[in-house]
Amino acid sequence: MNNLFRQRRQKHFMELLKYxxxxxxxxxxxxxxxLFGALAYGYSQWLPQLNSHLxxxxxxxxxxxxxxxxxxxxxxxxxxxxxxFLLPQVTAINHYLKQAIIYSITLGLVMMTALSAIALPxxxxxxRLTEIxxxxxLVTALLTKVTWLWTARKxxxxxxxxxxxxxxxxxxxxxxxxxxxxxxxxxxxxxxxSLLLLIAMVAYYRQVAIDWxxxxxxxxxxxxxxxxxxxxxxxxPTVQGNVKxxxxxxxxxxxxxxxxxxxxxxxxxxxxxxxEISGLVARLTIVGMLFAFFIPLDWLNSVVVMLFIYLVASQxxxxxxxxxxxxxxxxxxxxxxxxxxxxxxxxxxITVVVMLLIVIASVGSxxxxxxxxxxxxxxxxxxxxxxxxxxxxxxxxxxx
Amino acid sequence: MALxxxxxxxxxxxxxxxxxxxFQVEPGELVGxxxxxxxxKSTTINHVIGLLRPFSGEITLNGVNIQKNPxxxxxxxxxxxxxxxxxxxxxxxxxxxxxxxxxxxxxxxxWKNANHLLKTFRLDNKLDWFPANxxxxxxxxxxxxxxxxxxxxxxxxxxxxxxxxxLAVHDLLELIEEKKKAGTAVLMSTHVLDTAQRYCDRFVLxxxxxxxxxxxLDELRQxxxxxxxxxxxxxxxxxxxxxxx
Numbered sequence: 145m146n147n148l149f150r151q152r153r154q155k156h157f158m159e160l161l162k163y164x165x166x167x168x169x170x171x172x173x174x175x176x177x178x179l180f181g182a183l184a185y186g187y188s189q190w191l192p193q194l195n196s197h198l199x200x201x202x203x204x205x206x207x208x209x210x211x212x213x214x215x216x217x218x219x220x221x222x223x224x225x226x227x228x229f230l231l232p233q234v235t236a237i238n239h240y241l242k243q244a245i246i247y248s249i250t251l252g253l254v255m256m257t258a259l260s261a262i263a264l265p266x267x268x269x270x271x272r273l274t275e276i277x278x279x280x281x282l283v284t285a286l287l288t289k290v291t292w293l294w295t296a297r298k299x300x301x302x303x304x305x306x307x308x309x310x311x312x313x314x315x316x317x318x319x320x321x322x323x324x325x326x327x328x329x330x331x332x333x334x335x336x337x338s339l340l341l342l343i344a345m346v347a348y349y350r351q352v353a354i355d356w357x358x359x360x361x362x363x364x365x366x367x368x369x370x371x372x373x374x375x376x377x378x379x380x381p382t383v384q385g386n387v388k389x390x391x392x393x394x395x396x397x398x399x400x401x402x403x404x405x406x407x408x409x410x411x412x413x414x415x416x417x418x419x420e421i422s423g424l425v426a427r428l429t430i431v432g433m434l435f436a437f438f439i440p441l442d443w444l445n446s447v448v449v450m451l452f453i454y455l456v457a458s459q460x461x462x463x464x465x466x467x468x469x470x471x472x473x474x475x476x477x478x479x480x481x482x483x484x485x486x487x488x489x490x491x492x493x494i495t496v497v498v499m500l501l502i503v504i505a506s507v508g509s510x511x512x513x514x515x516x517x518x519x520x521x522x523x524x525x526x527x528x529x530x531x532x533x534x535x536x537x538x539x540x541x542x543x544x
Numbered sequence: 545m546a547l548x549x550x551x552x553x554x555x556x557x558x559x560x561x562x563x564x565x566x567f568q569v570e571p572g573e574l575v576g577x578x579x580x581x582x583x584x585k586s587t588t589i590n591h592v593i594g595l596l597r598p599f600s601g602e603i604t605l606n607g608v609n610i611q612k613n614p615x616x617x618x619x620x621x622x623x624x625x626x627x628x629x630x631x632x633x634x635x636x637x638x639x640x641x642x643x644x645x646x647x648x649x650x651x652x653x654x655w656k657n658a659n660h661l662l663k664t665f666r667l668d669n670k671l672d673w674f675p676a677n678x679x680x681x682x683x684x685x686x687x688x689x690x691x692x693x694x695x696x697x698x699x700x701x702x703x704x705x706x707x708x709x710x711l712a713v714h715d716l717l718e719l720i721e722e723k724k725k726a727g728t729a730v731l732m733s734t735h736v737l738d739t740a741q742r743y744c745d746r747f748v749l750x751x752x753x754x755x756x757x758x759x760x761l762d763e764l765r766q767x768x769x770x771x772x773x774x775x776x777x778x779x780x781x782x783x784x785x786x787x788x789x
Contacts, residue, residue, distance in 0.1 A: 387632045387674060406645040409638075410631065417633040471629055475593055476646035477618035 146236070149243040152221040160370075166378040173377065175451050179484075184449060186439065191269050201270035205263060206323045211320040212259040213288050216252035220244045222363045227356035237354060245297055252289045260285045273331075280331040287338040288322050291345050295392050300359040324449035360521055376424070385420025393417075400493055406478055407486035414466055415490060421463050428456050429498050433505035440508065440522040442515055447518045450504050450526055456498045457530040460491055484539060492531040499523040545606075546571045546729035547592065547698050552601035554591050555753075560599055565755055567748045569698065569729040574720060576740040577733040578775075579750035580783055585733040586626065588750065589702050592625050592731065605698055617646065622696035626703040626733075629684030630675050636662075636686060637671040640756045643690045654693055661689040664715050680707040692719055699723060701732040705739065717743055741775035749782060756782055 167173055194201070221244065260282060267273060273281075279511045292315060299302045299311040318341055326334025368383070375383040393416045402408035414422055420517075432452030439445045464487050467473045473483075505510060505521050547569040555561035562584050569575045579585050590596045592603060594610050594617065603610045604610045610617045634642065662668040665685040670678075675686045684707050691699060699720070705713050717739070720730055734740050740747070747764060749757040757767050765771050768778045 387676070389635075389674070404645050406642055409642050409645055410634070413638060414631070414633040467631070470631065471593070471595060471623070471625060473648075474595055475618060475621065475623050477615050478646060479615055 148236075149221065149240050149247075152486050153247060156219075156221055159166065160444045162541075163374040163378065163380070167374065175455055178451060179448070182439070182444060185263075185444075188391075191265060194266075194269055198270060201266070205267055206320075209260070209285065209323040209326075210316065210319045212256065213285075213292050213323075214294075214315065215259060216248070216255045217366050218245065218248045218293055218362070219251065219366065220300070220359055220363045222360050223362070224360055227360060231494065239270065241297070241354065245293060248293050248296075249290055252293055253286050256285050256289045257282065271327075278330045280335050283323060284326055284331065284335045284338045287335070287342050288319050291318055291338070291342045294342070294345050294349065296362075298345075298352050299353040300355055300362055301349075302355045303351040303353065304349060305355040305358045314345075316489075341496045342446045372420075375420070376459065379465070383420065385418045385423075387417050387514055388419055390417055400490060402486060402489055405482065406476060407483045408489065410467060410473075411463070411487055411490050415463065415494070418466075421460070421466075424459055425456055425494065425498065428452060428459065429501055432456070432485060432498075436502050436506035436519075437508055440510075442512075442518075445506055445508075445515060446522060449502055450522055452502055452531065453499050453523055453526050457491065457527075457534070458497045458538075460494060461535060462486075464539065465542060488531060488535055491535060492527075495527045495531055499527050503524050546573075548604050548636075549588075549592065549729065550602045550604075551601065552588070552591060552598055554596055554598045554601070555587060556596065561754070562591070562753045565601075565750070565753070567758055569731050571727045571729050571743045572724050574724055574730040574732060574743060576744035576747045577750065578737070578740065578747055578779060579633075579733075583750040584593055584753040585750055586702065587753075589700055589731070589733060590678060593621060593700060594618060603744060610693075620697040620766045622694045622699050622710075624684075624687050624691045624699075624701045624704055626706075628680065628687050630683060630686065632674070632676045634674070635672050636667065636675050639675065639686060639688040639690055640671075640693070643693060647694050647696075658689060661692055661719070664719070665689060665712060681709060681712065683777070685712060688716060688719075692723065697728060699728055699730045701730065703734055704732065705734065705736050709736070737776045737779060738774070747775070749779070751783065772778065 161225045220241065264278065267281075268278075295311060295314045295318070299308075304311070322334055322338045325337045371380045371383045374380050397412050397416055400412045424539065429452075432449070432455070435452065436445060439448055464483075499521075503516060503519045506519045507513065545568055549568070550566050552562055552565040553560050565584070565588060567575070574744070576587050577588060587596070591598055594614060597611075604615055605620050608617045608620070631639065631642075638657070640658045643649070644651060659668065662671070667682065667685055667689065670682075675683055679687065684704070688704070691701075701720075704716060708716065720732075720743070724730060732740075732744070741761060746760050747758060748755060749764070757764055759767070761775060764775070764778050765773060767779055770778055770781060
């Protein structure tokens, strides 16, 4: 029982490693690197344009630091059968959870430091900060994260677990107080407040005997969000997505559907109603439109537009396999070619619509029509290549 | 002759589960596929519906070979799986529509059949629900409706009775009876032996991937040398003999 957490952590690492290997095998990751490169480049171009003492810069810092405090959840690594199998181990489970919180704090601190570091160039440009201030801010960030994780720990206890809104408020209000004091007041007071808050939280929330139901559910949520990330790159069996009826989309279904083609019938409805795939396409499209709208550099804009069209199409393709596990798709008297054709048609339609949306957004706030036309021509060419050749080669690979 | 399985050797990986299985199902006949857990019932069914590829042997349906002409073969079969398998994203109405599309059925006539079936199983007021959220028994009824509404010449039913309420079991058996009268061949695997004894015309008894015995109840009685005994007893005695071997 003493080794249980260690074993779980090792297994967890192995699993993550397995998925990371797949992630770095995918060319999607090259696209992501490119995107991060573009972002970093844009950031470095943007900083010199700023004058010090902008009215909003401090508020932006407050917002950024509140948001990054939310990153990195409490990892208990509990599993669904645990409440049954570990029920008699009342004292051992406390030891287990102590190890879990130490593990979570370590991870949280690493992420917190990295994410704070991103904001520092900005802060150093707009604020007058001494070296001591920077150190104070980093320590404050770490203390705030520990407070946040203690909130997460008491949220899975019998005594406090039911007070859901209170926990939610503490997740956001505690960091908000700390960061408002830090950036609008000064870093020293921020540190003091964060220290007092941590002491107060730990002193007040002492009865933290585990609520199994909540603990298992929150761990499952956490794992699910990790799997969802990996699902961007590879097929994770546990990520299925929810289904929503979306009656309002019946018209869209009629537009996308190829009448009386069974595969088209299935794919179109699946695409519209499965929150996983439609959500992914919608998110990528919106982010792509924002990038296309705001990147002023013409060549970079075109590259990013093409990148996002590729991302949407390549993320759609695994949906081809969605119904493979359903016997009936093998039993229906339908030739295999019609599956390929019907999916290709849907992919084609979606890619073109997404392409048009992103290209239209690329006109930007300065109404650069020339850029729009260039992007349109590139986009049409790319969509054709993606749905015609890229899809075929991917399907051949999947069939193996 | 509707379904003919000839010297079938097959399984999931390299190791054969089925060793030389042969049997037939005639039109208008209900054949019960019977055996202990792991005897090879589901494997046989997976071969008959074309999910698995035989290592050797041949499966034909009204002269159409499953390997040589899969589309024509599959047009003639309908399947009710052991555990309900549904599309998460489709409503009940859309499952029916999809079935009509997939089998290229006449729209109006197929809906007439479907409505009759849905009414029998008291599902007619749930057409716009997602069956993925139904109870086990109701899901099973959806599977039955989708299979029985086709004009398939061979109906394959895998353990149909689990989770069904007694009324639904009765209705299902009656519907199968109707299908038989219309000339449909039915292959049904089951553990519910007293029901099988009453309704099946012939039996195929599987053990360790081989056909242990096949024929009508009387023929089985002769073979086991136990006249007057029920299918249950014959089955138990044959199964025990196998274990002792």
